[in-house]
Amino acid sequence: MNWQPLWLGFLLPMTVSGRALGTAEKEAAVDYLLQYGYLQKTLEGTDDFRPEDIMEALRAFQEASELPVSGQLDDATRVRMRQPRCGLEDPFNKRTLKYLLLGRWRKKHLKFRILNLPSTIPSQTARAALLQAFQYWSNVTPLTFQEVQAGWADIHLSFHGRRSLYCSKGFDGPGKVLAHADIPELGSVHFDEDELWTERTYRGVNLRIIAAHELGHALGLGHSRYTQALMAPVYTGYRPHFKLHPDDVAGIQALYGKKTPDTGDEEEETELPTVPQVPTEPSPMPDPCSGELDAMMLGPRGKTYAFKGNYVWTVTDSGLGPLFRVSALWEGLPGNLDAAVYSPRTQWIHFFKGDKVWRYINFRLYPGFPKILNRVEPNLDAALYWPLNQKVFLFKGSGYWQWDELARNDLSRYPKPIKGLFTGVPDQPSAAMSWRDGRVYFFKGKQYWALNRQLRVEKGYPRDIAHNWMHCRPQTPHTTPSGEDTTPSATGTDH
Ligand SMILES: [Ca+2]
Ligand SMILES: [Ca+2]
Ligand SMILES: [Zn+2]
Numbered sequence: 001m002n003w004q005p006l007w008l009g010f011l012l013p014m015t016v017s018g019r020a021l022g023t024a025e026k027e028a029a030v031d032y033l034l035q036y037g038y039l040q041k042t043l044e045g046t047d048d049f050r051p052e053d054i055m056e057a058l059r060a061f062q063e064a065s066e067l068p069v070s071g072q073l074d075d076a077t078r079v080r081m082r083q084p085r086c087g088l089e090d091p092f093n094k095r096t097l098k099y100l101l102l103g104r105w106r107k108k109h110l111k112f113r114i115l116n117l118p119s120t121i122p123s124q125t126a127r128a129a130l131l132q133a134f135q136y137w138s139n140v141t142p143l144t145f146q147e148v149q150a151g152w153a154d155i156h157l158s159f160h161g162r163r164s165l166y167c168s169k170g171f172d173g174p175g176k177v178l179a180h181a182d183i184p185e186l187g188s189v190h191f192d193e194d195e196l197w198t199e200r201t202y203r204g205v206n207l208r209i210i211a212a213h214e215l216g217h218a219l220g221l222g223h224s225r226y227t228q229a230l231m232a233p234v235y236t237g238y239r240p241h242f243k244l245h246p247d248d249v250a251g252i253q254a255l256y257g258k259k260t261p262d263t264g265d266e267e268e269e270t271e272l273p274t275v276p277q278v279p280t281e282p283s284p285m286p287d288p289c290s291g292e293l294d295a296m297m298l299g300p301r302g303k304t305y306a307f308k309g310n311y312v313w314t315v316t317d318s319g320l321g322p323l324f325r326v327s328a329l330w331e332g333l334p335g336n337l338d339a340a341v342y343s344p345r346t347q348w349i350h351f352f353k354g355d356k357v358w359r360y361i362n363f364r365l366y367p368g369f370p371k372i373l374n375r376v377e378p379n380l381d382a383a384l385y386w387p388l389n390q391k392v393f394l395f396k397g398s399g400y401w402q403w404d405e406l407a408r409n410d411l412s413r414y415p416k417p418i419k420g421l422f423t424g425v426p427d428q429p430s431a432a433m434s435w436r437d438g439r440v441y442f443f444k445g446k447q448y449w450a451l452n453r454q455l456r457v458e459k460g461y462p463r464d465i466a467h468n469w470m471h472c473r474p475q476t477p478h479t480t481p482s483g484e485d486t487t488p489s490a491t492g493t494d495h
């Protein structure tokens with residue numbers, strides 16, 4: 001069943017432990033621990049981790065991988081790190097050794113589209129494998145899946161390589177990362193086109209099993225700590241009589257309930273205690289084409305988020321992604337935010353509302369948050385991260401604070417006048433962010449301003465938010481916010 005570790009164990013027999021490791025080997029291990037969330041860059045912004053932090057991360061990884069917990073980069077650990085795996089992080093459920101829930105679709109009938117297929121197997125075989133992957137989940141839940149050939153779909157499956165026009169996270173060639181997916185309600189499921197995708201053979205990588213795993217993420221499951229679970233992060237190889245592990249079933253049923261006769265589906269809605277409950281009182285759906293935004297953020301993986309009232313949506317080059325509740329994506333976060341900012345330096349997302357600040361890493365609330373804002377004023381207007389000095393800027397009225405996330409800050413010299421640093425922008429912006437094109441954007445009312453690297457407003461601004469960012473019609477032909485040429489997104493959500 002679990003052939004790959006045995007096979008690798010045979011190829012790479014245990015050597016004398018404790019031998020001196022090459023620096024490259026050590027660096028590769030640190031990269032791995034960083035990439036999959038065992039080690040976090042939160043220290044003074046250097047690349048050097050303390051040995052005890054690395055040992056702690058190794059222990060966590062070994063425990064999660066059911067390896068002897070030595071805290072050392074031993075042979076078994078290095079072998080495990082070389083195994084092909086899923087590209088998502090391993091933020092395991094720390095308190096209990098079971099499935100992890102990351103989000104949930106608020107409907108049970110989901111449409112999906114297959115955008116392309118791998119070249120390594122006949123397309124009929126590939127298609128059957130993908131359909132079977134959906135069936136594993138629909139067999140044990142009230143979920144139903146319907147394939148559409150065109151038009152809008154909830155879940156998009158596609159294969160891409162090192163670079164992709166519609167995904168900011170390129171793959172890494174054969175081996176290592178096999179696939180990645182978004183959590184609800186985004187719906188991208190991507191496979192590395194450089195893998196040898198196969199079916200009904202021990203050769204290559206089994207498309208059906210990996211697709212089932214990635215669909216698990218797309219439906220809201222995180223990684224399981226059971227190495228035999230489908231949702232384990234490391235691929236354990238082809239199994240002819242593959243079935244879901246009880247932990248996979250328990251996880252998906254905690255999200256969507258058990259499979260019931262058609263008539264009983266809706267009753268399940270009320271008894272989902274483990275799911276982040278979305279308030280049921282009606283709240284007005286915001287219209288992206290009118291009114292003022294609460295906040296804009298260039299988030300992890302290059303996704304642009306627009307916040308308004310209780311809702312958030314992604315903004316792409318070709319249109320708007322699905323609208324979802326703020327609390328459905330970031331559990332515990334209220335709507336009507338003051339400001340939002342993501343820092344690629346620390347991976348932290350900070351949300352501000354009233355006198356409180358929330359910190360998340362991806363969609364996970366950071367321990368100890370929310371906190372009370374005490375060194376800057378409450379009720380901020382906007383916030384942005386400026387990559388050129390790696391600082392976070394907070395705005396209120398006509399003033400700003402500059403904050404270094406990793407250093408002790410003397411904020412007593414703030415607020416300083418916005419106009420002293422940002423030339424040509426209005427006071428009291430409703431939102432602000434640095435964007436992928438290297439510009440800084442300010443938003444206020446229906447208009448936005450673009451600033452160059454000298455933080456001066458460029459010629460031709462302000463412009464219309466609804467037209468250029470929200471793709472609202474009727475308007476003159478399409479231009480992108482930056483005026484640069486962009487390619488329409490195939491998934492519409494994965495920017
Ligand atoms: Ca790969
Ligand atoms: Ca605001
Ligand atoms: Zn995964």
Ligand SMILES: [Zn+2]
Pocket residue numbers: 160164167168169170180190
């Ligand atoms: Zn991708």
